[in-house]
Amino acid sequence: MDPLVEKQEEMVQAAILYPLECYLFGEDPDVFLEKLQQSGTSQLCGKVFKGGETTYSCRDCAVDPTCVLCMDCFQNSIHKNHRYKMHSSTGGGFCDCGDTEAWKAGPLCTKHEPGASGSAKENSGCQLNEEIMEHSRRVFPSVIKYIVDMLVWEEEKELPPELVIREKVDSYYCVLFNDEHHSYDHVIYSLQRALGCELGEAQLHTTAIDKEGRRAVKAGHYASCQEVKEEIKRHSENVSQRPLHVEVLHADVMAHQKFALRLGSWLNKLMSYSSDFRQIFCQICLKEEAGSEKPCFISKLMLWDAKLHKGARKVLHELIFSSFFMEMEYKKLFAVEFVKYYKALQKEYISDDHDRVLSVTALSVQMFTVPTLARHLIEEQNVITTITETLLEVLPEYLDKNDKFNFQGYSQDKLNRVYAVIYDLRYVLVSKPTLWTDRLRARFLEGFVSFLRILTCMQGMEEIKRQIGQHIEVDPDWEAAIAIQMQLKNILLMFQEWCACDEELLLKAYSECHKAVIRCSTNGRSREKTVFHLCGHTLESRPYRVSADPVSIHLPLSRTLAGLHVRLSKTGTISRLHEFVSPEEFQVELLVEYPLRCLVLVAQVVAEMWRRNGLSLISQVFYYQDVKCREEMYDKDIIMLQIGASLMDPNQFLLLILQRYELAEAFKKLKPTKDQDLIKQYNVLIEEMLQILIYVVGERYVPGVSNVTKEDVIMREIIHLLCIEPMAHSAITKSLPENENYETGLENVIDKVATFKKPGVSGHGVYELKDECLKEFNMFFYHYTKTQHSKAEHTQKKRRKQENRDEALPPPPPPDFSPAFSNVVRILNCDVMMHILRTILQRAVELETHLWTEAMIQMVLHLLSLGLLEEKQQLQKSPEEEVTFDFYHKATRMGSSALNAVSVLTLLEKLKRVPQLEAQKDTVGWILQMFDTVKRLREKSSLTTVAATSGSEATKVDETQSTQDKEKAERKRKAEAARLHRQKIMAQMSALQRNFIETHKLLYENTLEAQGKEDAVMEEESISSAIDYSKIALGPKRGPSVAEKEVLTCILCQEEQEVKLESAAMVLSACVQKSTALTQNRSRILEHSGDTLDPLFMHPDLPCGTHTGSCGHVMHAACWQKYFEAMQLNFRQRLHVEQIFDLENGEYLCPLCKSLCNTVIPIVPLQPQKINSEDAEAVAQILSLARWLEIIIARISGYSVKNAKGEKQNLPAFTNKGIGNSALEFNSILSFGVQSSAKYSNSIKEMLILFATTIYRVGLKVAPNEADYRIPMMTWSTCAFTIQCIENLLETEGKPLFGSLQNRQHSGLKALVQFAAAQRTTSPQVLIQKHLIRLLGVLLPNFKVEDTPSLLEVDMFHILVGLVLSFPSLYWEDAVDLQPSSISSAYNHLYLFHLMTLAHITQIVVSSATESPTAQPYENSEEAHSAQAFCREVCQYTSGCFSQDIPGWLVWDCVKKGIMPYLRCAALFFHYMLGVSPPEDLLQVSEEGQFKALCSYLSLPTNLFLLFQEYRDTVNPLLQRWCADPMVLSCLKGKSIAVRYPRKRNSLIELPEDYSCLLNQASQFRCPRSSDDEQKHPVLCLFCGAMLCSQNTCCQELVNGEELGACTSHALQCGAGVCMFLKIRECKVVLIEGKTRGCLYPAPYLDEYGETDPGLKRGNPLHLCRERYRKLHLLWQQHCIIEEIARSQETNQIFFGFNWQLL
DSSP, rough: HHHHHHHHHHHHIIIIHHHHHHHHHHHHHHHHHHHHHOOOOOOOOBBBOOOOOOOEETTTTSTTTOOBBBBHHHHSSSGGGGGEEEOOSSOOOOOOOOTTTTTOOOOSOOOTTSSSTTTSSSOOGGOOHHHHHHHHHHHHHHHHHHHHHTTTOOOSSSSGGGGGSSSSOOOOEEEEOOOSSSOOHHHHHHHHHHHHHOHHHHHHHHHHHHSSSSSEEEEEOOHHHHHHHHHHHHHHHHHHHSOOOOEEEEEHHHHHHHHHHHHHHHHHHHHHOHHHHHHHHHHHHHHOOOOOOOOOOHHHHHHHGGSHHHHHHHHHHHHHHGGGGSSSSHHHHHHHHHHHHHHHHHHHHHOOOOGGGGSSGGGHHHHHHHHHHHHHHHHHOOHHHHHHHHHHHHSSSGGGTSBBOTTOOOHHHHHHHHHHHHHHHHHHHHHHSSSOOOOHHHHHHHHHHHHHHHHHTTEEEEEEOOOSSSSOOOOOOOOOHHHHHHHHHHHHHHHHHHHHHHHHHHHHHHHHHHHHHHHSSSSSOOOOEEEEEEEEEEEOOOOOOTTTOOOSOOOOHHHHHHHHHHHHHTTTTTGHHHHHHHHHHHHHHHHHHHHHHHHHHHHHTTTTGGGGHHHHHHHHHHHSSTTTTTGGGGHHHHHHHHHHHHHHHHHHHHHHHHHHTTTTTGOOOOOOOOOHHHHHHHHHHHHHHHHHHHHHHHHSSSTTSSSSSSHHHHHHHHHHHHHHHOOOOHHHHHOOOOOOOSSSOOHHHHHHHHEOOOOOOOOOOOOOOOGGGGOOOOTTTTOOHHHHHHHHHHHHHHHHHHHHHHOOOOOOOOOOGGGGGGGGGTTTHHHHHHHHHHHHHHHHHTTTTGGOHHHHHHHHHHHHHHHHEEEEHHHHHHHHEEEEEHHHHHHHOSSSSSSOOOOOHHHHHTTOOOOGGGGGHHHHHHHHHHHHHHHHHHHHHHHGGGHHHHHHHHHHHHHHHHHHHHHHHHHHHHHHHHHHHHHHHHHHHHHHHHHHHHHHHHHHHHHHHHTOOEEEOOHHHTTTTTOOOOOOOGGGTOOOOOOOOEEEEEETTTEEEESSSSSSOEEEEEEEEETTTTTGGGGGOOOTTTTTOTSSSSOOTOEEEEEEEEEEEEEEEEHHHHHHHHHHHHHHHTTTOOOOOGGGGGEETTTOOOOOOOOEEOOOOOOOOOOOOOHHHHHHHHOOOHHHHHHHHHHHHHHHHTOOOOOOOOOOOOOOOOSSSSHHHHHHHGGEEEEOOOOOOOHHHHHHHHHHHHHHHHHHTOOOOOOOOOOHHHHHHHHHHHHHHHHHHHHHHHHHHHSOOOOHHHHHHHHHHHHHHHGGGGSSSHHHHHHHHHHHHHOGGGGGGGGGGOOOOOOOOHHHHEEEEEEGGOOOOSSOEEEOOOOHHHHHHHHHHHHHHHHHHHHHHHTTTSSSOOOOOTTOOOHHHHHHHHHHHHHHHHTSSSSSTHHHHHHHHHHHHHHHHHHHHHHHHHHHHBBBBOOOGGSOOOOOHHHHHHHTTTOOOOSTTTTHTHHHHHHHHHHHHHOOOOOHHHHHHSSSSSOOOOOOOOOOOOSSSSHHHHHHHHHHHHHHHHSSOOEEEEETTTTTTEEESSOGGGGGGTTEEEEOOOOHHHHHHTEEEETEEEETTTTEEEEEEEEEEEEEEESSSTTTTOOOOGGSSSSOOOOHHHHHHHHHHHHHTTOOOHHHHHHHHHHHHGGGGGGGGGG
């Protein structure tokens, strides 16, 4: 906090607030308030949410979705175990814990229950004595009056007269106010220009303005402030159209206003202590001055709300929350005031530009959703009418001359504000009343009639006319009208539900709505009627053509009427309808007219007749049928047609439809045109019309149209969705309409119709339809889109085919119409329908190809099926003479009109023979059977008694069975033939394949070899496999190298080439990156800059290594260079496109697999080396370890003498003898075998240098420099580190050491190790020797220089790799290029490895052998004895610091466990370097076998301590030096801590099982750098568990002069730039790399349906999925994060706008 502000706060507290409190309470305020706190808290929680806080709602118990709990109440409530939902608050809400009206059950959490600790009975009133009450009645009015006066004060330069106490001073402030129009940057720019201040200061001002709503940016005389004001206005107008809001206020005014707010917060604090304070406050605020018209205090503040700045509004709203909303009776009185001024408040809000959260109108949800309060407001305040009138008053600017809305050129922001009013209506209607009083009825009806006025303005709005000739020029705005329709959808449904609660009300509402529809429909009745004849029926109607006259898709009045009609039918009240609407007034043709036009419009859009009207119409038609709108648009239009069909003469109804579809001509016998487009148009229209007829007759799943429940309707929807394909829970939810509580009702029924299938490691769970529900499938389901229809049909036919059944998909028998709609079926058997069906079938049979389509025939067949099913159902229910539905007779009789007409039945028989309709054969067959069944039912009932029924049924069944059996047999035969044919082809193919493999044998062997099958060793060895010494990698008994001829194919030019030393280089694409994947100690990450760092020694913590990975794809070096240059060129030409990769740093995407790479590894062939065993034994006699050391020391001393050019070098002799004949000793190293060095081709050398330089550049983050002395060190280091990473990965995955690597890892590692061995030849040998001497210095005290680290400060494996790879430099002579022969190198490797192992054992014993025992004691093993002996020596050398009473078995146990990773790494290293195949035991996972096999492979005794005994004389002096190191001693004394072995393996942090625990942690998170209580974006680092404050200016850091966000700067030190975070509030994982790249990744939390929930959009409870978290862990350990980011950025290039740097 600013010290000045703090001081002011203290002064206010001391001078004013403290004395006030003392007066109020009559004792020390702190003591008194403490007592009050103890005495009891309110039952209501009353916590006000900030933006971003998590809120919880219970789907089982909440009365509506606005009832929410805060985190604490939720965790302590019963709802925790229910079906809850989590959401992020937008701010300004209120926790409903304790509100009994908000919850059906469990209204109180354990904290707020009466009798819970700290809450006494609700009699906290007795705690405040009369005196205190009296005082507060005196103090509060003045305080409140002062606050109100100062906040509502308009004079900028004067104070109210009663506050003026001193001479007026010329001291003013220039105050800048917040608005939502200007962006942050606009304001900063304007301030910098106007004030001439620094960027930092302007940023401070701007942040404060954004938070508080205003800020004084300049203090001084009036004139200077006025000048600044003008400047700011001028500059801000330059940037955007509007100037900023600036005022010049007198210093006193400013001070008083600030203090008024401070008093507001003080009152706010008092409110929370006692109910009495709250009541007194509310009484005073509501008190109106007697006899004056002025509003009371609280209304004054509300009305002034839109003029207040942000900070003042916050204080005011908090006051209202903490006082009125905590006391139920005053909440009611407040609501009454609120409704009284509702219109004024909403108009203020609509013209204001602050967010909804900051407006007092946002409080409506707190009042209108309380059921009793809402009812009271409807009865007493007529709130529904108030809201609807407000809507009518704020929308008039959008009315056209006909009093219809027209939203052309609307303002999105303003409409969004109007939606707030619509929401209020929804809140009021959210819970239906159970008891109706006359007053409630009258008031509701009044509100409904007022609402109908809004619908009247929408009925027929935005009419459109078909464009003919030229395309429309500008697409009209259609979004606003559809958006309002969406907003009103649930309100319309709720009004209908409310009306349906009460019979009288429903009838009155229906008659009002009917009047409104008729009023809207009768305009323009001037034109006379036309007459239309067909099949002897005539229709008189008004001439109207959709294709030529204006038409509108918006008909909310007609649709509301349809909804009320259905509810009349459902409740049976329809029988009284004639009392309210007389049949003469009803005018059903008029009611049907408009919805029918709308459906025709949709049909014509499908027929592409309106394509010149642009996209806006297509979008409207999409929404008309879309799940978001269809309930109150498309569905209701179908119902309206059903109402028409039930009340009109069926022939008349069909004629009307033909006329409106403009198909009258198409069904008269007219000569067809040759115009193909016209024919196509007719065909589509006929299809669309038939489809609508199918829907009118067949779609009965609406409560009221037939006797079904809501559950049935939802089940049917789900069945039809799952008939398309199995779907995820969220996909089904999206495809179902939501009710007013955002529920779809899915959970209640889904388990009856579907089974859930759990997901794997990726993907999501899906529901699959149960088989018994498949019979419900209706191909012409009216909510299918065209694509869904064809997909579902295809899926179902395919399924039936697989089950060897016929492919007919007849409609399922529909439920019966309810009485009001029972006449609809008559349209099936009327003359016009028969004419339509017959005409279409006839055209198909006569093959007039252009006049019919297969889809049309399908629909005709469907209609026939519906007719037959209907008749069958009626016949089965009632005796034949009562059934008037004579579809069968009509269909089997001849057509009445024409002479040559044939019956439908005859046409069907012919249809079977039409070749184009092969696919419909089964359906036709089914219909013919149905004809047969109905015929029998008719005959049977007229001829025989009921007893014979079963007999005739049975014969019928037999017949159909036999035909079906024949068909089945035929099908089976075909399937068998097809199977044999397939078998034959497969046999031919495999023969060809075998042949191919024979001819290309070499190729196949290579691929097998490359897959890491090292055990398939060479032939000759298997002959002499009696001896197993071949599986030894080190020393004289070294086994032969398995060197196969490597022939590789370049992925760019596809040519093959054998890998040889002298041929052109081939390379592997690779990626070098810094990594912290193995370290436990993240704080140690390199503090040095790359320029000063010495990478020769690696700390045993492995704080930050350089990892090299490859994707395993091979290219020629030359091809790769061409490819890379081409990419650079391409990039330069497309500068405006942001690249995913950084070409400057050598990055590119692998041409084949698109992984991100930044270099290439040259493939160096393995040099096979054979050892002659006799020579080896001869050498063994002479070359002991001691002798070998002497020779090395002599060689090195010799070099030093040479290099020092005669200067005396004082190198102590290792043995006590003198150096002896120095020249002889100097060359004696060569006497054990040398050979000439390998000669690499120039292109391989180039690539060696290139790759080494990349490792150096990336690993040290420095500029490339080919001659730098650290290049060899970095090469060895990346080789060692990569091997350690792979060993670690194999161990954590529980895989064997050899044979289980992926191909890419295998080839990458092989190339890396061979490269590291070859790299030495490209550096000066003197340099390599220098490094070698420093490395030996760790082991051999002779070479110790100042900066040689202690034994405990180095990682031994890194040193081993460095020593082995640099050792050949000792063979270097001036004249000749030599390298050790096989035998020499075998000994060199053996002795170097043994020395390193001894040093490592000492390291483990000193640092880790003090652990408590884990294994069972087994005293008397040989190992334990040797361990004991070793400890005694260590104890002696450390002068007793090392305690020797640690039991030997324990030491041995520690050593064996601790040395394992080192041995495994060494085995991998020597295997890839020398090519000796490993023992069988290393190809499988086994603890004991593995240790033995490693020891034998690496020529170690299984009792490792025997090494010390074997080399005793040589090693003791070394051991003595190692132990005497000060670092070792301080570690043993417990002064410093060393790394323990085996090192702990890394894993991602433990995450809680339940996601709400994480949200809980996040809600308690306070940003360490900011004092305000604004909600942050907490993110969790999954590597180390740190919680950071992301995307917020408070936590940005300056790193090397760049602004970095908290995550980016944390990633630099936690993961060397690569890191993995969980965004807690959004439930997303973020992967980032460096400062410029990142991507989102699904979080490892799934809901019960196996789906992730990014952004907590669905809000279902989430639980940790272990497999997915494991996948994230592997992504990290395999170093694939960078690859994942590159892949993701390549697929979603939209993310480029994001500034990763500031994350």
